[in-house]
Amino acid sequence: MAQIELVGIQKKWGAVWGVRDVNIDISDEEFIVFLGPSGCGKTTTMRMIAGLEDPSEGEIRVGGERMNDIDARDRDAAMVFQGYALYPNMSIYENIRFPLRMRKVPKAEHDTLVRRAADLVEMGIISIVNPQLCPAVSDKELPWHGRSCAARKCF
Amino acid sequence: MASQRRKKNESHLFRYIILGAWALFCLVPVLWFLSIGLRPRTEIITQQPIYWPHFSLDAWHMVWTDWPMGYYLRNSVVSIIGSVVIDLVLAIPAAYSLARYTYRGREDIGFYILSTRMMAPAIVAIPIFFLFKNMDLLDTVWALMIIYAAINLSLITWIIRSYMLDIPKELEDAARTDGASDLRILWEIIIPVILPGIITAGVIGAIFAINEFLFTLLIASTKSAYTMSVALANFTGGSDGVIYNAIALVAFIAFVPVFLVVVAIQKHLSRGLTMGAVKG
Incomplete structure (x- = not known):
């Protein structure tokens, strides 16, 4: 974790304001909740922190380092999406493993890390399921969507 | 329970009949072509309808031997x-x-x-x-x-x-x-x-x-x-x-x-x- 600073952040699409002049200082390991009516810019602010949206103005700093020009994939920011956004072509095991593959973590460590992340979100069963037999995401009956989405972000 | 099952079977049967009829309708031109292809040439252009056509592989041989x-x-x-x-x-x-x-x-x-x-x-x-x-x-x-x-x-x-x-x-x-x-x-x-x-x-x-x-x-x-x-x-x-x-x-x-x-x-x-x- 690290300190996150938003300095004079603004987001505008043409004449429409998404976020106007937001200044927040989040300390390391501090727990913050954004609360507000729909359309007030909560998601946009979070997307800007994650690097999925570029701010029109202002500066985003993580651990004192300016992040504005750093691509989302290099920011190492974890974001859980409202609709879970699990990859439907992969099993739950593969979903959790995906960030490890993308970040080129040595293959030998994958299984241990996936099981640890699954345990962390109390998806006990995933620890004993063979990766090959792990159910597909499209199986809607499973109550694991939210948990596996969180587990994916535990690394 | 039994009547429900019968109803379900009936609806399945009805569905199969409709789909089967449609499949047959779509396949008729193809089967028609195949039947023309496997008849002797003289039987294709006739004034009188032929109810029991003869089977012939003339066209088959022609297609594979005369033409590559x-x-x-x-x-x-x-x-x-x-x-x-x-x-x-x-x-x-x-x-x-x-x-x-x-x-x-x-x-x-x-x-x-x-x-x-x-x-x-x-x-x-x-x-x-x-x-x-x-x-x-x-x-x-x-x-x-x-x-x-x-x-x-x-x-x-x-x-x-x-x-x-x-x-x-x-x-x-x-x-x-x-x-x-x-x-x-x-x-x-x-x-x-x-x-x-x-x-x-x-x-x-x-x-x-x-x-x-x-x-x-x-x-x-x-x-x-x-x-x-x-x-x-x-x-x-x-x-x-x-x-x-x-x-x-x-x-x-x-x-x-x-x-x-x-x-x-x-x-x-x-x-x-x-x-x-x-x-x-």
Whole structure:
């Protein structure tokens, strides 16, 4: 974790304001909740922190380092999406493993890390399921969507 | 309980009857062609109806011995598979760009790609002939591959683009925050998720290519690059007159590969893989 600073952040699409002049200082390991009516810019602010949206103005700093020009994939920011956004072509095991593959973590460590992340979100069963037999995401009956989405972000 | 089951069985039976009737209706022309192809030539053009036709393999022998139909079939299959591969390699990145990136003129480029399909093919027939002549590609399967790919590229790009637009953008955002590059997202998420759509686009492209006649006739001026569609036309001229049973049999043979491909991949032809990706 690290300190996150938003300095004079603004987001505008043409004449429409998404976020106007937001200044927040989040300390390391501090727990913050954004609360507000729909359309007030909560998601946009979070997307800007994650690097999925570029701010029109202002500066985003993580651990004192300016992040504005750093691509989302290099920011190492974890974001859980409202609709879970699990990859439907992969099993739950593969979903959790995906960030490890993308970040080129040595293959030998994958299984241990996936099981640890699954345990962390109390998806006990995933620890004993063979990766090959792990159910597909499209199986809607499973109550694991939210948990596996969180587990994916535990690394 | 028993009455409910009976009701269910009845509704299933009714469904099978309707679907069976429809399947038969669709298959009749094909079976009709096969029956013409397997009758002697003299029995096809008669004044009186023949209720019990004779079975004959005359046309079958003629098709495989007098004409190198196997060679034409090979030409068709190779040129079509080649064209579909070229199309998919070009169309997938193009469709991704049109569906996901924002840049100036994106809509115009998209429309321009589609507009190439709106043109009457005859307009470019002569320039294309000279183009391939200058490239020394006339009478080759390579030329057919390129021309089929060029004709179908716009359509395949647009079909794949529409499938890509259906993918929730959150999936890509999630992959991006997981550390995936654009290329990895395309390869690991987008392509597997829309694979049924890609296969559908490929099959549509193949069907268009197998039906293509004008450019094939133009480019294949000798038999070395003839395809099934041009070979069919050969049975309508010459001193023998119109050889109906051979035409019917060749049409049937041309139909079989497409039919087999569609049967083999019918599971993928139905969509719905993205369902469940994002809980709404």
